[in-house]
Amino acid sequence: MAICSAHTTTSLHSPCTTVSNTGFRQKQVIFFTSNRRSGRRHGGARTFQVSCSVEKPVVIGLAADSGCGKSTFMRRLTSVFGGAAEPPKGGNPDSNTLISDTTTVICLDDYHSLDRTGRKEKGVTALDPRANNFDLMYEQVKAIKEGQTIEKPIYNHVTGLLDPPEVITPPKIFVIEGLHPMFDERVRDLLDFSIYLDISDDVKFAWKIQRDMAERGHSLESIKASIEARKPDFDAYIDPQKQYADAVIEVLPTQLIPDDNEGKVLRVKLIMKEGVKRFNPVYLFDEGSSITWVPCGRKLTCSYPGIKFAYGPDSYFGHEVSVLEMDGQFDRLDELIYVESHLSNLSTKFYGEVTQQMLKHADFPGSNNGTGLFQTIVGLKIRDLYEQIVAERAGAPAEAAKV
Amino acid sequence: MASTVASLSTPATFAAADVLPRRKVAGRVWFPMARRGGFAVRSSGPATPPEISDKVSDSIKKAEETCADEKGSGECAAAWDEVEELSAAASHARDKLKENNDPLENYCKENPETDECRTYDN
Structure with missing residues (x-):
């Protein structure tokens, strides 16, 4: 584990120097409890040499439009890692950051270069790269x-203003969520894993009606106008990022109910890129086959309209992918358990873990359909990826030094 | 995680629970969502704080005015983008209120050791 557990009270605030030991090619952290000179003079008794790597977070990117379930996904993801994510204690109450024991989630809106007034004056939306500072985003990630x-x-x-900054310390898992995690090539190259939530226009409209209809001033017209006005920028700057994602969760209207336009029953696809290091796609029954179930x-x-699964290989923006699809919704617990027992490569730690996670957050949106199921599965996959990286670093320090 | 005894609810549809290790299903359990009206649940939740609510309705008025003369302009898109941003902020604010409106949960966050906040996992 790449954790420095040895520390004293003073070492928390003292400079932490990283020394590259060429002999072992292992990074070492040295904590000085007093200044360098006195430490040496007293025979090094006050100098702790901790033989471990500096905490180097695994970096995850999550892209989606506003109001498309990023927050719910983040809550599911941090739950898979254990412990609830909370806003930073004692900080700005309007901070967008969430912190749990293992994970820190930051919102990329914090890298807006233009505040609300600035965007209004220039006539650009937050979706427009000109409203965002990618240099700073890259440097900080x-x-x-x-x-x-x-x-x-x-x-x-x-x-709509930029508030004074907050201090972010490196966690084990660092998640950047927002509109543009995969837009800038430099930032994209820093990601160990990336996810795109692709919500179809019909579903987006239905979700925003659910979210906003009760809000004073809103109407069907205003909700529609807002989606339409933002769409050109969305199509130009947000949507193209999905080609870079390692996993895409696509949310579509159901095909189980003819001409359904309620948007309550959903067909959800989990598109998983093949050949991604440390990521083994989930499969149904037989890996690589095409299956409808x-x-x-x-x-x-099952109650109406039932549940339908599909699985098979496909091509996505020229990449080889595996696609798992679920149409319909879970109405009873035994349906979920039954489905879980037929999926393979879930990266669960015990039988029933997916079901347990879904039940734990049954009050989150999507807990009865493919959005909740696939978000949970992606969470487990990210945990697995993280554990592989940690194991690699522990097993091969020489390799870790190169990362 | 910090669920309390008081917040446990056991719906009638929970028949298959014994398939799972018992410890794993302890906690807050509502299932299924479908019976509760899908994602329409929010409308029964807390109201948006008035300071955000006012901003949302003002922004809609402004967007409609801006777009009356120049639909398709950058200004029009920026105005509706502001509506989206504020609507999302309003939704997050409601979620926050919903999370924080159980007095027992709030008390137990601060005082997890007290008798009334004990959880029994096994």
Whole structure:
């Protein structure tokens, strides 16, 4: 594990020097409890040499439009890692950051270069790269990945202003979520894993009606107008990022109910890129085959409109992918358990872990359909990826030094 | 994680629970969502704080005015983008209120050791 557990009270604030020992090619951290000179003079008794790597976070990118379930996904993801994610204690109450024992999630809106007034004056949306500071984003994500502490700006979504920065220390897992995690090539190259939430226009409209209809001033027209006005920039700058994602969760209207336009029953696809290091796609029954599966029948009774799964190889933006699809919704617990028992390569630690996670957050949106199921599975896959990276670093320090 | 005894609810549809290790299903359990009206649940939740609510309705008015003369302009898109941003902020604010509106949960966050906040996993 790449954790420095040996520390004293003073060492928390003392400079942490990284010394590259060429003999062992292993990074070492030295904590000085007093200044360098007195430490040496007293025979090094006050100098701790901790033989471990600097905390180097695994960096994950999550891209999606506003109002498309990033927050829910983040709550599921941090839950898979254990422990609830909370806003930083004692900081700006409008901070967009979430911190748990293992994970820190930052919102990329914090890298807006233009505040709300600035965007209005220039006539650009937040989706437009001109409203975002990719240089700073790159520098800070790179610094965190190298184990350094950063002072990140805070974009205040209520006032539309940039608030004074907050200090972010490197966690085990660092997630950048927002509109543009894969837009800038330099930032993209820092990501160990990337996810894109692709919500179809129909579903987006239905979700925003659910979210906004009760809000004073909103109407069907205003919700529609907002989606339409943002769409050109969305199509130009956000949507193209999905080609770079290691996993895409695509949310579509159901095909189980003819001409359904309620948007309550969903067809959800989990598109998993093949050949991604440390990521083994989930499969149904037989890896690489094309399969359609209706779990409802003699063994399992489902209520209307039922559940339908599909799995198979496909091509996505020229990449070889595996696609797992679920249409319909879980109405009973035994349906979920039954489905889980037929999926392979889930990276669970015990039988029923997917079901357990889904139940734990049954009050989150999507817990009864493919969005919740696939978000949970991606969470497990990221945990697996993280554990592989940690094991590699522990097993081969020489390799870790190169990362 | 910090669920309390009081927040446990056991729906009738929970028949298959004994398939799982018991410890793993302890906690807050509501299932299924479908019975509760899908994702329409939010409308029954707390109201948006008025300071954000006002901003949302103002932004809609402004967007409609801006776009009346120049639909398709950058200004029009920026104005509706502001509506989206504030609507999302309003939704997050409601979620926050919903999370923080159980007095027992709030008390137990601060005082996890007290008798009424004990959780029994096994």
